[in-house]
Amino acid sequence: MVNKGKLWVVSELFFPEETSTAYIMTKIAETLTREKKVHVICGDSSYQNSNLKTEARADHDQFEVTRVKSLSLNKDRLLQRILRLILLSIQLSYKLLTKSAKGDEVLIVTNPAPLVLLIVLVCKIKRMKCYAVVHDVFPENLVAAKLIKPDGLVYSCLKSLFDGAYSKMYSLFVIGRDMKIVFEHKLERFKTKPTINIVENWAETVAIHPDKEEGDLFLKEHGIKDKIVFQFAGNMGRVQGLLELCEVAAQVKNPLVHFMFIGDGAVKEDMKEFVSKKGMDNVSFINPMPRNMQNKFLNAANVGIVSLQSGMTGLGVPSKSYNILSAGNPILFIGSNDSEIAQMINENNVGWCFNIQDMDKLVSFLNGLSVKDIDDISNKGTRARDLAVNRYSEEIIMDKYLKLVVNGN
Numbered sequence: 341m342v343n344k345g346k347l348w349v350v351s352e353l354f355f356p357e358e359t360s361t362a363y364i365m366t367k368i369a370e371t372l373t374r375e376k377k378v379h380v381i382c383g384d385s386s387y388q389n390s391n392l393k394t395e396a397r398a399d400h401d402q403f404e405v406t407r408v409k410s411l412s413l414n415k416d417r418l419l420q421r422i423l424r425l426i427l428l429s430i431q432l433s434y435k436l437l438t439k440s441a442k443g444d445e446v447l448i449v450t451n452p453a454p455l456v457l458l459i460v461l462v463c464k465i466k467r468m469k470c471y472a473v474v475h476d477v478f479p480e481n482l483v484a485a486k487l488i489k490p491d492g493l494v495y496s497c498l499k500s501l502f503d504g505a506y507s508k509m510y511s512l513f514v515i516g517r518d519m520k521i522v523f524e525h526k527l528e529r530f531k532t533k534p535t536i537n538i539v540e541n542w543a544e545t546v547a548i549h550p551d552k553e554e555g556d557l558f559l560k561e562h563g564i565k566d567k568i569v570f571q572f573a574g575n576m577g578r579v580q581g582l583l584e585l586c587e588v589a590a591q592v593k594n595p596l597v598h599f600m601f602i603g604d605g606a607v608k609e610d611m612k613e614f615v616s617k618k619g620m621d622n623v624s625f626i627n628p629m630p631r632n633m634q635n636k637f638l639n640a641a642n643v644g645i646v647s648l649q650s651g652m653t654g655l656g657v658p659s660k661s662y663n664i665l666s667a668g669n670p671i672l673f674i675g676s677n678d679s680e681i682a683q684m685i686n687e688n689n690v691g692w693c694f695n696i697q698d699m700d701k702l703v704s705f706l707n708g709l710s711v712k713d714i715d716d717i718s719n720k721g722t723r724a725r726d727l728a729v730n731r732y733s734e735e736i737i738m739d740k741y742l743k744l745v746v747n748g749n
Contacts, residue, residue, distance in 0.1 A: 346444045347376040347745070348468075350432055350459060352425075352452055354382035354405070358631040360574075360659045361475060364541065365449055368473070370402055371738040372447070375746045378403040381435045383410050383428055406439070408432055425452035433458035440466050447471045447745070453478035453502070460505045469510040471745060473539075477522055477655040478502050484651040485578040503527065509534040511744065515541055515657040516680025522654035537744055540680075542737035543662035543728035548635050550668035550725060555639030562624060564640075567598035568709055568717070570672060571641035573629075574660045576605030581649040581674060581696055583607055586614045588699050589623055592706045599645075602626045602637055638667035642717055643691070648675035650696050657681060665690065665728035670720035674702065690724040 349369045353362035369378050384407045408431040411424050429452050436446065436459065446468050448459050456478065463470040479498035482488045488495050506512065506523065507530040514520050520536050527533040559565065576582055582601075589599045599622060601611065608625070615623045629637050638644070644664030648656065653676040661681050664671050671691035673681050685691040694702040 346441070347372060347378050348436055348440055348444060348446045349378060349380045350382070350436055350446060350448045350455065351380070352383045352428060352432070352449075352455070354380060360541075361449060361451065363631065364475075364659065365473070367734070367738065368447070368741055371742055372745055373402045375742060376445075379439070380405045381432055381439070382407055383432070384408065406435060408435060426454050428452060429454035429458050433462050437462045437465065440468060442467050445469045445471070445745075447473065449473045449475055450478065451476050457501060457505050460508045464508065469748070470508070471511045471513065472506075472509050472534075474512055474514045474519060474523070475656065477519065477526075480522070481579065481652070481655045484649055484655055487578075503530075507533050510748075511535045511537060513537050513539045513741070513744065515539065515659075516654070517683065518654035518678055518680050519657065537740075539740045539744070540732060540737060541657065541659040541662050542734045543666035543732045544634070545666050545729050545733045548638060548663050548666040550721070551635060551639045554636045555641070558636050558640035562600075562626065562640075564598055564600070564624065566596075568596050568643070568714070569598050569600055569641045570643045570645050570706075571600040571602065571638070572645040572647070573602040573637060574658070576601065576603050576608040576611065578606055579649045579652055579656065580607075581647045582611055583614065584696065584699065585645070585647055585674065586611050586623070588702055588706070589615075590618050590620055591703045592622060594707045594709055596709060596711070597622060597706050599623045600626065600641065602629055604628050634663060635667070638663060638669065641667075641669055642714075642721075643672050644669045646671050646673050646675075646681055647696070648679065648681075650676075652676075653679045662728060662732050665724040665732065668721040668725040670717060670724050684727075688723060688727050690720050690727055 349365065351361065351365040353359050353365065355362060355366040369380055372378055380403055382405065408428065410428045432455060444466065446459060446463055448455060448470065450456055450472055459470060479488065479495055479502060483490045483495065503526050507527050512523060512534050514523060514536060517538060520538055523536050612625055646658050646661050657680045661671060671681065671685055673685055673691060673693045674696050675682060677693055677695065682693045685693055692705065
């Protein structure tokens with residue numbers, strides 16, 4: 341029998357936004373309509389592009405969507421971003437409080453962080469089960485981003501607050517084995533705690549597939565020819581270690597190797613300034629591309645880059661990894677060998693892993709590449725595509741979400 345209980349999906353970002361969080365939460369909501377009556381509460385569509393602004397209330401084909409209007413503050417300026425996220429979290433939580441009924445269920449994503457605290461409070465008042473899709477682990481991610489110190493009073497207070505909030509949830513959906521370990525440690529002191537389920541992000545195996553012609557066209561448009569292209573596509577934030585990667589690129593003298601950065605973010609201007617000062621011609625910067633262009637630009641790479649700053653193990657699993665696999669590209673991972681992506685690469689031989697503390701080995705690897713290595717890159721790419729289809733397809737991952745929420749795990 342189909343369970344049509346009411347489920348509230350609360351997320352800052354949602355359709356028609358094209359960020360990874362918006363896309364993921366929209367797809368999950370669409371899937372859960374098979375068994376639940378879904379209502380969505382989200383921010384207005386102005387995070388990524390002001391041209392996407394929508395009315396305060398808009399309908400989706402499969403469920404009702406209620407939007408709250410946030411302040412137009414600069415998300416790349418830290419204080420403005422914090423203020424915006426606090427106010428938006430209050431707005432989203434208040435909407436849930438006024439619209440939900442006792443016994444409903446709630447699904448949230450763990451950003452913005454203040455939303456976690458407020459939604460747990462609303463769920464306690466309304467006696468609702470709360471499921472959380474964990475994309476970021478707060479406040480540990482602030483330490484990794486070097487915004488607060490791990491031995492300070494601020495961190496201690498925030499950790500106590502958020503650990504307590506996580507412990508009150510019904511179920512956590514973490515996106516990697518490393519993240520599950522982090523939460524097991526965070527919650528071990530609590531008598532009652534949520535179940536912790538690993539549900540990875542998925543690969544868009546239909547929309548994204550190997551297509552050399554599309555990739556070659558993209559390279560031609562950007563004046564890149566006869567190179568082994570290492571591509572980073574996505575948010576250029578503080579926890580990706582991208583300035584360190586630019587320093588690596590400055591030491592690469594191999595004429596075959598070219599670095600392509602696609603996207604925007606808080607450190608992009610610093611990266612461009614570094615490259616300009618060094619007079620580097622082995623790096624290209626390309627503005628953010630719409631989601632429907634992914635197949636084209638991903639196929640322009642020989643290797644996809646996934647990087648995480650030191651201290652990020654278990655605090656995030658970049659969703660871009662799975663679409664890199666889907667395009668038939670191996671992954672160059674820079675980070676800890678204990679992370680989910682490093683484990684996946686090593687278990688399936690679909691790329692290379694380098695510790696962020698040992699960049700000399702990465703420089704040697706890049707400088708040592710030759711045309712003889714192109715076959716090995718291609719073979720790893722073939723295995724990557726097979727892995728995406730057989731383990732990380734949308735159908736497989738969505739089935740996990742559906743079973744866990746419907747069964748109440």
